[in-house]
Amino acid sequence: MDPNSLTFIFLNAALINNFVLALFLGLCPFLGVSAKKETAWNMGLATTFVMLVSSTSAYAINWVLTELEIEFLRLICYIAVIASAVQLVEMTVKKFSPTLFRALGIFLPLITTNCAILGLALFQTFREYDFLQSLAFSVGAGVGFTLALMLMAGLREKLELAKVPTVSQGAAMSLMLAGLLSLAFMGFAGLGGSHA
Amino acid sequence: MSASDQVPANHTTENQAPPQTPGIKMLITLGGISMLAGLLVVMVVQYTAPFIAENQRIAIENAIIRVIPGATSRKDFLLDSEGLKAGDQDDATGERIYAAYDDNGKLKGIALKAEATGYQDVIRILYGYDPACECVTGIRVLKMAETPGLGDKIAFDPEFLDNFDALEAKLNATGDALENAIHAVKHSNKTRPWQIDAISGATISSAAIGRMINESGQRMFPLIQKHLAELQGGQ
Amino acid sequence: MALPNQQEKVTLDTFLRGLWEENPVFVMLLGLCPVLAVTNSTMNAIAMGTATTFVLVASSTLVSLLRNFIPKQVRIATYIIIIATFVTIVDYTIQAISLDLYNALGAFIQLIVANCVILGRAEAYASKQKLGASVINALGMGAGFTIALLCLGTVRELLGAGTILGFPIFSANFEPWVVMILPPGGFFVLGAWLLLFEYLKQKRERTILENEGVPNGSQ
Numbered sequence: 001m002d003p004n005s006l007t008f009i010f011l012n013a014a015l016i017n018n019f020v021l022a023l024f025l026g027l028c029p030f031l032g033v034s035a036k037k038e039t040a041w042n043m044g045l046a047t048t049f050v051m052l053v054s055s056t057s058a059y060a061i062n063w064v065l066t067e068l069e070i071e072f073l074r075l076i077c078y079i080a081v082i083a084s085a086v087q088l089v090e091m092t093v094k095k096f097s098p099t100l101f102r103a104l105g106i107f108l109p110l111i112t113t114n115c116a117i118l119g120l121a122l123f124q125t126f127r128e129y130d131f132l133q134s135l136a137f138s139v140g141a142g143v144g145f146t147l148a149l150m151l152m153a154g155l156r157e158k159l160e161l162a163k164v165p166t167v168s169q170g171a172a173m174s175l176m177l178a179g180l181l182s183l184a185f186m187g188f189a190g191l192g193g194s195h196a
Numbered sequence: 197m198s199a200s201d202q203v204p205a206n207h208t209t210e211n212q213a214p215p216q217t218p219g220i221k222m223l224i225t226l227g228g229i230s231m232l233a234g235l236l237v238v239m240v241v242q243y244t245a246p247f248i249a250e251n252q253r254i255a256i257e258n259a260i261i262r263v264i265p266g267a268t269s270r271k272d273f274l275l276d277s278e279g280l281k282a283g284d285q286d287d288a289t290g291e292r293i294y295a296a297y298d299d300n301g302k303l304k305g306i307a308l309k310a311e312a313t314g315y316q317d318v319i320r321i322l323y324g325y326d327p328a329c330e331c332v333t334g335i336r337v338l339k340m341a342e343t344p345g346l347g348d349k350i351a352f353d354p355e356f357l358d359n360f361d362a363l364e365a366k367l368n369a370t371g372d373a374l375e376n377a378i379h380a381v382k383h384s385n386k387t388r389p390w391q392i393d394a395i396s397g398a399t400i401s402s403a404a405i406g407r408m409i410n411e412s413g414q415r416m417f418p419l420i421q422k423h424l425a426e427l428q429g430g431q
Numbered sequence: 432m433a434l435p436n437q438q439e440k441v442t443l444d445t446f447l448r449g450l451w452e453e454n455p456v457f458v459m460l461l462g463l464c465p466v467l468a469v470t471n472s473t474m475n476a477i478a479m480g481t482a483t484t485f486v487l488v489a490s491s492t493l494v495s496l497l498r499n500f501i502p503k504q505v506r507i508a509t510y511i512i513i514i515a516t517f518v519t520i521v522d523y524t525i526q527a528i529s530l531d532l533y534n535a536l537g538a539f540i541q542l543i544v545a546n547c548v549i550l551g552r553a554e555a556y557a558s559k560q561k562l563g564a565s566v567i568n569a570l571g572m573g574a575g576f577t578i579a580l581l582c583l584g585t586v587r588e589l590l591g592a593g594t595i596l597g598f599p600i601f602s603a604n605f606e607p608w609v610v611m612i613l614p615p616g617g618f619f620v621l622g623a624w625l626l627l628f629e630y631l632k633q634k635r636e637r638t639i640l641e642n643e644g645v646p647n648g649s650q
Contacts, residue, residue: 017317022614024468028547031460072241072523075541076233076515083511112511115464115545122538127318167633171460172625179618186615189315190400222505229497229509233516240520247527255530339534343613 006136009129013140016191019116020148021182026116030149031174040153041146042104046089048142050111051120053085054078055138058121059131078121079112086112116145151181256322260294263324263334264305267296271430275416280423291416295427296324303428305333306420312408315400317341319350323409325365325417327424332363332378332409340401347401356395356402364389365413372418380406441564449571455548456579457628462546465539466580467617473596475535476584477577482521482540484573487549488566489517491557495565498558510553511544518544548572586620587611 002008019025026047033043061077090108094101101108111117120141124134155177164173261267272283274290281288294307306327311320319340324333337351350356368375376390380403383396394402420427455461462483469479490513494501501509522540526533533540543549552572557565585595591611593601610616 024464024614024617027463027467028461031463072237072519073234075519075522075544076237076512079511079515079544080508083508113545113547113550115542118545119538119542122541126538167630168626170629172622172629175618175622175625179615179622182615182618183610186613218502218504222502225501225509226505229512233512236516237519240523244523244527248523251527251530343609346609
């Protein structure tokens with residue numbers, strides 16, 4: 001598969017270099033929101049949407065900054081745009097689904113400091129993706145993030161019924177689980193074949 | 197919340213109609229902070245720019261000396277199908293190549309960058325090409341994210357790097373492409389001088405090196421040979 | 432932790448809190464992204480810890496100095512701009528010092544801005560306390576963060592490559608446990624550290640209960 005193709009970029013972001021399990025981005029929500037499948041799914045959706053908005057805005061801003069040759073302001077502009085995107089999503093969710101809004105609680109505004117969103121913007125800039133590639137990248141990242149969150153939630157829900165030593169309850173257990181998931185996802189390396 | 201040291205105007209926001217001043221105050225604060233931020237950043241960027249440029253220069257020169265044995269000085273050029281141009285022109289197009297000369301001003305070789313996707317992410321190298329022997333003289337990995345202990349051996353495994361001491365890159369009869377495509381073969385299966393013996397257990401990373409040199413060579417070596425006289429007289 | 436309206440007197444405790452009781456990584460579980468990503472070697476861990484401490488102290492200083500001038504509604508936005516500024520400064524400084532280090536840390540230098548520890552400190556502490564207390568507290572948090580990074584970095588590098596700071600510790604026969612340098616290793620090592628601390632904490636609580644004459648707890 002051509003490494004610059006949209007399919008490869010999507011698969012790369014979702015599976016091979018999964019944002020949470022391979023790149024270590026977005027760990028706070030991953031450990032905090034993955035207790036129940038329902039909240040995990042909602043968080044994943046909200047994050048994917050914010051990723052799409054941020055990715056597009058970041059692409060536009062980067063274009064402007066490069067034209068004006070003031071790239072050193074990139075970080076400040078990106079974080080400002082992400083904060084605004086989160087505000088936007090927050091207001092939209094509150095208006096269209098108050099139940100969802102209450103379910104997500106504090107985690108919605110916390111998406112601002114979610115390294116996954118900023119990481120997304122930074123990686124797409126470093127790798128110099130064009131507009132369509134950036135879109136594929138952000139959708140892939142969101143899907144991968146949601147996938148990791150759902151897998152974790154499923155595991156943790158099952159574990160609530162099991163006898164777990166008190167020493168490892170809580171974060172230690174989640175991290176061990178995440179390690180196993182990460183190990184499993186390493187199997188995706190090489191997906192897409194060796195490009196001839 | 198610390199109400200005591202806040203500006204008095206904010207106290208009343210909860211119970212009455214919002215006063216006009218806070219809006220302006222917010223704007224002034226944000227504007228002021230942004231200006232201060234911009235000032236600080238610009239100052240630091242200006243101050244560190246020469247150091248960063250120096251670091252990059254040293255890094256490139258170290259790499260060039262590694263891949264072209266005997267090189268003591270270098271000159272940058274921009275090369276593409278439209279021609280050879282000096283490397284310091286701002287708006288000229290072309291791929292950047294580094295011509296390396298020895299103490300007597302003789303052209304020892306040309307260093308070029310190449311990149312391709314490896315196992316994990318993009319691998320980028322600097323490699324040397326000697327137009328006289330029509331061969332690759334060495335590679336130096338600039339950037340990679342391969343598996344530590346396996347794929348990352350491409351950067352320092354002596355046996356693998358030996359592949360590139362005199363890797364054949366002869367041009368075909370018409371001089372517009374390589375006669376034999378450079379590629380990697382399975383470990384211990386190397387039979388031709390234009391093949392690369394892959395590291396066992398790191399085939400994908402090794403193959404990426406082969407692919408990128410081939411892709412770059414097919415494109416650039418014919419052009420280099422075409423402008424050889426200019427490059428030799430460059431020093 | 433000090434009550435919101437109280438101005439805290441600077442004591443040794445202001446600094447020490449960040450090292451153990453309120454360690455940002457092991458206790459508060461904040462700022463985990465760089466902790467796992469950058470600790471595949473001790474050198475990277477030290478560099479990241481130093482960079483984060485610098486941003487933490489610098490932004491806490493500025494926030495504390497300006498705390499009476501920032502209106503409540505825009506405080507988060509202001510803090511974020513301040514933090515982003517210092518992170519950009521650190522980014523360019525590292526490039527000027529060592530390109531190798533810069534390439535090793537990659538995008539995670541810029542991701543310091545998303546580190547919840549810094550924003551959390553600005554919001555919960557520096558915006559309410561005087562300059563001296565804010566700086567000392569930030570130093571403590573930064574030190575605690577760096578120590579946590581070192582804990583992970585040394586273990587991962589030692590088991591995953593047999594070296595510390597590049598110096599080989601084990602003999603040449605040591606077969607490195609490569610998974611430790613890879614992403615799963617980061618999760619496992621942090622989980623192991625948390626397990627250890629939890630075990631020590633529970634053991635201490637049991638000892639305290641025993642000393643007070645209470646029969647052995649819920650175990």
